[in-house]
Amino acid sequence: MGDVSGSPGGFRQRVVCMRRLFAGCRRVGSLFLVALWLLSFSAEGASPADPRHRQAVEAARRGDHAAALPLLDELHRNNPADPSLLYDYLVVLAWAGEDARALALLEQVDPQQIPLYVLEAAAKSLRQQKLFDKAESLYRLGIGRFGTALSLREGLLYTLVDAGKHEEAANLAKSLGQIYPGHAGIQYAIAYAAEGRGDYVTALQCYQRILGWQPGARRAQRLEILALAAIGEPFMADDLASQHPGLLNAAERHRLRADQAALVTRWGRHGSELPGQRFAETDRALNLLNANEQAARADLPGGEAFVQRARIDRLVALRDRVEMARVVEDYRLLQAECVELPPYALQAVADAFLYLEEPVRAADLYRRTLEYQPDNFEAAQGLFYAYIEQEDFERALKLGEALRAQQAAGPKRLEAELLAALGQIFAGDLEEGESRLIPLYRRAPANLDILGETGGVYGARGWPRRAEETYRMGLALDPAYLPLRIGYAENRLDLQEFEQAGGLIGTLGDEYPEHKAVQRLQRLWQAHNMRxxxxxxxxxxxxxxxxxxxxxxxxxxxxxxxxxxxxxxxxxxxxxxxxxxxxxxxxxxxxxxxxxxxxxxxxxxxxxxxxxxxxxxxxxxxxxxxxxxxxxxxxxxxxxxxxxxxxxxxxxxxxxxxxxxxxxxxxxxxxxxxxxxxxxxxxxxxxxxxxxxxxxxxxxxxxxxxxxxxxxxxxxxxxxxxxxxxxxxxxxxxxxxxxxxxxxxxxxxxxxxxxxxxxxxxxxxxxxxxxxxxxxxxxxxxxxxxxxxxxxxxxxxxxxxxxxxxxxxxxxxxxxxx
Missing domain, CATH: 2.40.160 (Porin)
Incomplete structure (x- = not known):
């Protein structure tokens, strides 16, 4: 390109010399001569004869595209046959992000004749315009013409990733990594390919490898932070971002904090085995969400999206904290502001309505969730229970059988079969429900959920002693498993073991006062102790x-x-x-x-x-x-x-x-x-x-x-x-x-x-x-x-x-x- 990478005059001769030189380098196994030649090539580029051409190129190199482009446009219109002006104009347009205009100029040249730097700029513009097939063809053409140009292979790799050809990209990345094991640019490209297929661990390894060679490489530092966040390590990412200020913009810092709160919310769903500490992580998540909202409000209007995300994510944390009335209250505020909720938030609100004994509204929200996520088993399970609570057993049974068929070879097969059996039990056909539970128990005799439901159906059929034996088997496997503890406590009432029942129900009430089944047990116990x-x-x-x-x-x-x-x-x-x-x-x-x-x-x-x-x-x-x-x-x-x-x-x-x-x-x-x-x-x-x-x-x-x-x-x-x-x-x-x-x-x-x-x-x-x-x-x-x-x-x-x-x-x- 005129003064961007050498004058166009004698370009073909230089390319021939470059190919010969690379061939010689391969024979002697050294790139030292290549480096010297490239330096001389860059210095050799004579300034254009027209001072305005030289002035435009220098402005472009400084990044002042606004000054360079009008000059180059005028010069090109005055000299449309001058290839050096055309090439420089095309490349500067590509630098300025004017890809559509650059590609219009590309139609005026022969791809078989253009210099390397023009070909690279044009191919990149094609990629930016999502014309991936044309970009790939141009890169491959360039590789055929300039076989030793590593940048073309990097560009091809990026293009394959953007085009979704992840298998081809992975093969090319592997090949480049083997040929150029210590090349930072190749590592960036390999990382990009890995991120394209969702393999952020490999991408992280590439960035860390680059930082091993270049400890101060800020691009690698930034991408390492983003990769850590992508693999679910927002706290480590935040620590690195704090050690290297300025790498992330405000939106990325807000997103990182939002990811931290989301991660802690997920931790909270599993909870501690100690009943008194089971909400510790959820409370922490709520504190993070409140802090994130305040920080985002201080950054308005740029932080508006993150204010909204904090409010939406808080619905989930409040659901997990079993503060269902607050979930509904916050949901109605968001609804009044016409905020569209993502599926995970709709499901949280549906859970809240179901807990608050409003199954019609819960069912509507579960169905909306399933419209977005048809394979969401938990949402379908919630819809099943919402139908049960509405006494709409026909739809509940139909849904249970549909889930059973859907999961016939899926990971939730056992849960789906258990749900279908429960549908029969809730509908009053205890005999059919038991006939479905017994084969499940034989297949998975240590499954605590199946043991608990089997004990429940035995009790419902009037066999409390048989239920007692089943509950004891389950509690021997896990004495802390809550559904079994609840079932066993009710079984004590059925067997008129009132002293034991009172102690068990009192303990459950102290440990799990918010649990609906525990509240039902407490009502039974309160009624037992009444006149x-x-x-x-x-x-x-x-x-x-x-x-x-x-x-x-x-x-x-x-x-x-x-x-x-x-x-x-x-x-x-x-x-x-x-x-x-x-x-x-x-x-x-x-x-x-x-x-x-x-x-x-x-x-x-x-x-x-x-x-x-x-x-x-x-x-x-x-x-x-x-x-x-x-x-x-x-x-x-x-x-x-x-x-x-x-x-x-x-x-x-x-x-x-x-x-x-x-x-x-x-x-x-x-x-x-x-x-x-x-x-x-x-x-x-x-x-x-x-x-x-x-x-x-x-x-x-x-x-x-x-x-x-x-x-x-x-x-x-x-x-x-x-x-x-x-x-x-x-x-x-x-x-x-x-x-x-x-x-x-x-x-x-x-x-x-x-x-x-x-x-x-x-x-x-x-x-x-x-x-x-x-x-x-x-x-x-x-x-x-x-x-x-x-x-x-x-x-x-x-x-x-x-x-x-x-x-x-x-x-x-x-x-x-x-």
Missing amino acids: ELQVSVAAGWSSGSTFGSHDLSLAATLFSAPVHARYRGFAATYLDQASFPEGHKTLQRFGAGIEYRHRHVQGTAEMTWNVSGGQKMGGRLAAVWMPDDIWSFPAEIELFSRDTPLRALKHGIRADSASLGAHYRRDELRRYWLHAGFMDFSDGNFRYSLLGGVEQGLIVRLHYRLDGLLEFYTSANSEHDAPYFNPRRDADITLTLANDWLLYRDYRFSFHNRLAVSVGAYWQQDFGIDPTAALRYEHVWEYSPRFFLLYGVSLARHSYDGDGENQLGCHLELNWRF
């Missing part, structure tokens, strides 16, 4: 008078808070009344007693005072023995039994009773029971009875369940002419279909509709067989675990002594802890 009121009321109207044409029954029991964990005192009142042809009868009874609850035994002892034309005392002892998860054996004995017919009491007859039973509960879908009873009436009558049945879940669907019950009853009496209903022998068999619709559920609150239809047959000695039928409709309101209310109406048809009676009834049950 409890149980009320049942029934009223009926009958077309006959066997048990009274109008009857009313009320029972109310108030339990104290537990004493020594296992004992509760109680006071009770009972009222029974009915109208008979021979008159009205009312029985009022008061009771007081104590209840005892243990892992294997639950018992009640009660003393009663009965008012029925005179005060009479009674008493009741009841117990249930539960040796395992399947069998239970109730027994009861009562003096002045509550089962004494009111019509017998009307005639001054009372009865004592005793019963013994056996229950077999296979699971939540099937159970059997059998009770043998005996009543000793004061008129000399002895009544023997047998009651049994089987209940089977027939249909279990989303928000609906249908159970079938088959019950039978038979009795025999020793006396026959009693003033109360007293058949010699009788038998009753009933088939019931019980429907349950879950119409509404929102976390702890639920509302059910129930409809039961019964048909059967009743046989009475001397009166034959008559059909029976009943219809019962109920509403059930529940605010778990403290409030339960059931009320309903019933219609029934039954025969007594051959006469059919129609019965209309209503009933109410209340259970309230306070």
